[in-house]
Amino acid sequence: MSWTLAPALVTLRRQVDAAFPARSKASDGTIGDTAHSARRSDHNPDGHGVVRAVDITHDPDGGVDCRLLAGQLAASGDERIKYVIWDRRIRRVDRGEGWRGYHGANGHTHHLHLSVTGSNDGRPWNLPMLVGTPPLYVPPAPAIPAPTPSEEEDTMTWLISDGLQVWLTNGIERRAVTLPTDDLGTIADKLRQVVFLGWARNAVKADGVPEVATNAQILASIPVR
Ligand SMILES: [Zn+2]
Secondary structure (H helix, E strand, O other), X not given: OOOEEOHHHHHHHHXXXXXXXXXXXXXXXXXXXXXXXXOOOOOOOOOOOEEOEEEEEOEHHHOEOHHHHHXXXXXXXXXXXXXXXXXXXXXXXXXXXXXXXXXXXXXXXXXXXXXXXXXXXXXXXXXXXXXXXXXXXXXXXXXXXXXXXXXXHHHOEEEEOOOOEEEEEOOOOEEEEEOOOOOHHHHHHHHHXXXXXXXXXXXXXXXXXXXXXXXXXXXXXXXXX
């Protein structure tokens, strides 16, 4: 049977993956196994073929501390949450309950379980560990010349010349920013934070900087908004 993951959970996983690209997924899960299908579980597709639960691996070294994630989910006030299970505790957020003991066979010490409601709302999750604080703002660097206009211009973000100066566009206006010459991860992280500010789209076009990062590498590091 074909199935899809609830939009809210697609977005959450995308955000978690973008924020912590090196995280372990050893205990991640979406659709249930045969043991799940024998009982009621949000890991089984609902009547619309939608799976409404994910498991996210506890990997503090990789940046995903599920104790923190559980707390931030519970504190988020996000009405899409049905319940959260982590470390032998469950919180029925949809019923406004606090944490209580969870006595299922799986104590959920290796992953956090999140069930969501029937909503099709896939907007980004507003969790501090995912959004990052404070967002980076790089002031304009007006000295660099504008890129040669092209039909792609309105939807492209441009990396110019030595790879340090970047044109960002939101499709309406564009501005030049300067990024420090760090490694790829740092540059990608700063671009991502700019993206989180809602400034730039997720497209990048590089000009003469393949030694810093390929378009594909940068694109892969920036979450889709
Ligand atoms: Zn689960």
